[in-house]
Amino acid sequence: MPKSRVIPKRVFAGKVFLAIALITPALAQNRLHSEPPTAASGPAFDVSVGYCYLGMQVPGTGTVNLNGVDASGEIQFARHWGAIVDSSYVRGSNAFGTGHDSYILSALAGPVFYPFERGKARLSIRALGGAGLVDSAVPLNGPSFYLHGWVTRPSYALGVGLEHSLAGPLALRINGDYLRTAFANSADVVQLQNNFRATASIVVRLRRGAMLPSR
Numbered sequence: 001m002p003k004s005r006v007i008p009k010r011v012f013a014g015k016v017f018l019a020i021a022l023i024t025p026a027l028a029q030n031r032l033h034s035e036p037p038t039a040a041s042g043p044a045f046d047v048s049v050g051y052c053y054l055g056m057q058v059p060g061t062g063t064v065n066l067n068g069v070d071a072s073g074e075i076q077f078a079r080h081w082g083a084i085v086d087s088s089y090v091r092g093s094n095a096f097g098t099g100h101d102s103y104i105l106s107a108l109a110g111p112v113f114y115p116f117e118r119g120k121a122r123l124s125i126r127a128l129g130g131a132g133l134v135d136s137a138v139p140l141n142g143p144s145f146y147l148h149g150w151v152t153r154p155s156y157a158l159g160v161g162l163e164h165s166l167a168g169p170l171a172l173r174i175n176g177d178y179l180r181t182a183f184a185n186s187a188d189v190v191q192l193q194n195n196f197r198a199t200a201s202i203v204v205r206l207r208r209g210a211m212l213p214s215r
Contacts, residue, residue: 043077044208048173050201054090054104057193058183061138064102066090070199074112082112086128086157088197098146100137104181104195106155107131120165129156132181134193140186149184156180163203171203 052070055063068090076082091103108128115123132155137148159177166172179195 042207043075044082045073045075045206046171046203047071047073047206048201048203050173050199052088052090052197052199054088054179054198055196056092056102056104056134056136056183057195058096058136058138059185059191059193061096061186064092064095064136066092066102066104068103070201072201076112076114080114082114083110084112084126084128085109088199090197095137096139096146098137098139098148100146100148102134102136104135105133106157106179106181108155108157122163124161124163125159126161126175126177127156127158128177129154131155132179134181134183136183138184138186147184147186147188149188151182151184151190153182153190155182157197159197169205169208171205173199173201173203175199175201 049069049071052068054066054068056066057063068088070086070088072084072086074082074084086109087105087107089103089105091101093101095102108130110126110128112124112126115125117123131152133150133152135148135150137146139146157177157179159175161173161175163171163173175198177197177199179197180192181195182190182192185191
């Protein structure tokens, strides 16, 4: 009559433990593959900073080229709509040969419309309002005499932008704006002026949200 073999408890427990250790990672990996990643929710936020060029128009005198910096913060709360807060400071030396430096400081905010997006690029249209501080100089009877003054008045801008995603949360954004400000002319009268402003900025997306598709 054959004899039965008794497996020691320690050996049996060891085999059970080994089987569990081998099966558990496989089950966990299968679970990770089967469950879709959690989608982001809520609005998207980003900040940007970059170079700014502004052609300051002085009616009856000419154009002053100003260079500086632009910074903004943007929120996208719907598929095609968002809002932005934007500020720029640009400066130019020796305005019209007077030896005086001119600058424009603007602080604007308003809605942004995103008409379409294709691949890693998207187009935006914005209308901003706020205030502008203009420090300018206009020549009087030649460059030896000039009128200098600074003016703070309501300001607005209308523009378009193109944004292209880079690596990770970074993107490149280029904007072109028509900027309306005011200055003191040669008769010491506040006069409206039309300016062209162009910016090239690096964007950092702080929160992608549900409105932005995966890049």
